[in-house]
Amino acid sequence: MSTENANINENEHKQKPIDPIKENGAENVIIIGSGPAGWAAGIYTARAALSPLLFEGTVSMENQEAGLLPMGQLALTTEVENYPGFPAGDLRQYLASALDKSRMMMLLPNEGKEISGPELVELARQQAINFGTRVVSEDVVHVNFNVRPFELTGSDHKKYFAKSVIIATGASANYLGLESEKKFKNRGVSACAVCDGALPRFRNAQIAVVGGGDSAVEEADYLAKFAEKVYLIHRREELRASKVMAERAKKHPKIEILWNRVPEEILGDDQNGVSGIILKSTKGEEPITLNVSGVFMAIGHTPNTKFLNGQLELTSKGFIKRTVPFRMNTSVEGVFAAGDVADDYYKQAITAAGTGCMAALDAERYLASIE
Numbered sequence: 227m228s229t230e231n232a233n234i235n236e237n238e239h240k241q242k243p244i245d246p247i248k249e250n251g252a253e254n255v256i257i258i259g260s261g262p263a264g265w266a267a268g269i270y271t272a273r274a275a276l277s278p279l280l281f282e283g284t285v286s287m288e289n290q291e292a293g294l295l296p297m298g299q300l301a302l303t304t305e306v307e308n309y310p311g312f313p314a315g316d317l318r319q320y321l322a323s324a325l326d327k328s329r330m331m332m333l334l335p336n337e338g339k340e341i342s343g344p345e346l347v348e349l350a351r352q353q354a355i356n357f358g359t360r361v362v363s364e365d366v367v368h369v370n371f372n373v374r375p376f377e378l379t380g381s382d383h384k385k386y387f388a389k390s391v392i393i394a395t396g397a398s399a400n401y402l403g404l405e406s407e408k409k410f411k412n413r414g415v416s417a418c419a420v421c422d423g424a425l426p427r428f429r430n431a432q433i434a435v436v437g438g439g440d441s442a443v444e445e446a447d448y449l450a451k452f453a454e455k456v457y458l459i460h461r462r463e464e465l466r467a468s469k470v471m472a473e474r475a476k477k478h479p480k481i482e483i484l485w486n487r488v489p490e491e492i493l494g495d496d497q498n499g500v501s502g503i504i505l506k507s508t509k510g511e512e513p514i515t516l517n518v519s520g521v522f523m524a525i526g527h528t529p530n531t532k533f534l535n536g537q538l539e540l541t542s543k544g545f546i547k548r549t550v551p552f553r554m555n556t557s558v559e560g561v562f563a564a565g566d567v568a569d570d571y572y573k574q575a576i577t578a579a580g581t582g583c584m585a586a587l588d589a590e591r592y593l594a595s596i597e
């Protein structure tokens with residue numbers, strides 16, 4: 227069992243070794259997920275003296291491929307300008323004082339003035355630990371919600387038992403589903419500019435970003451720091467991105483928006499990876515070919531619910547269904563859902579954190595009601 231002793235600020239609470247089955251037979255609450263929703267739920271349930279156990283996930287090739295690395299989508303984001311409480315400014319000294327050195331080393335240097343996604347989520351993690359959230363660096367691979375207490379299986383093959391569960395597993399980046407896209411994954415095809423954008427193959431090169439939402443603009447903007455030119459390829463003639471982001475893309479000297487186009491084929495060879503992309507027109511025009519050495523997908527996300535194995539009701543779009551208005555309840559009493567795994571509409575870091583708090587309060591009230 228991995229405890230997280232090494233990661234705690236020296237001046238803060240020491241994390242106790244984790245005993246998976248507590249004396250009374252079950253944890254009060256297990257939180258699954260380590261994005262803003264998970265950590266907010268950790269902060270609130272810890273402050274309610276529920277001694278939460280939070281599964282933050284594992285770093286593995288398999289999880290990387292599936293877009294399931296710990297710390298959620300914020301860990302794959304550049305600057306965060308719209309999270310209340312974090313205006314642009316010099317946050318470096320504060321970060322150094324709040325985070326353990328070992329966690330600081332994992333953060334990419336941030337030259338911007340805004341807090342970065344990875345920095346924000348690291349602060350949330352530390353805050354949850356400071357209040358006593360116990361962190362397990364494993365995935366939950368199986369759940370059984372048909373028994374009480376609920377039974378969860380970790381990627382460490384251990385069984386964990388809980389009286390209540392908060393699911394905050396977020397959502398992962400979508401791909402188009404082209405064969406050529408699969409073939410060149412990690413050799414020019416990516417869904418994470420922050421992870422891969424600085425690689426030599428993208429420097430001073432021409433790159434394509436597919437999508438028209440905030441993520442696509444953000445990726446294009448980030449890649450333009452390294453690339454010679456970035457093509458933003460959108461299937462319509464109006465960006466879905468927020469106005470401020472859309473304007474940024476339109477005005478950027480290195481970004482060219484190609485309207486009404488979708489990828490048909492990604493070109494390349496085994497040795498060098500991606501060398502181009504064929505774009506078909508959504509308006510019946512001739513296909514065009516661009517010489518690019520990278521293609522970044524930013525076409526939305528799919529909620530991470532596979533491990534639930536059909537044990538919770540989902541919406542028609544595959545998100546966890548909330549069963550009580552303005553509450554985080556799911557179809558199983560005692561199981562709550564927070565963040566993007568149950569949100570196909572707002573999908574913001576701040577709304578994820580907000581629903582994490584709400585799920586924690588709902589779990590606290592549920593536990594009081596059964597005891």
Ligand code: NAP
Binds near residue numbers: 441465526
């Ligand atoms: P999104 O808003 O759902 O946008 C997905 C984009 O991909 C859309 O433009 C969509 O086209 C396009 N798309 C979807 N499937 C496609 C396909 N098969 N082929 C071609 N294009 C396809 O997703 P997102 O950009 O990841 O943003 C998700 C949420 O996070 C949003 O609420 C966004 O505001 C938020 N976010 C915020 C920030 C920020 O504030 N800094 C940064 C990133 C994300 P259509 O427009 O035609 O549907």
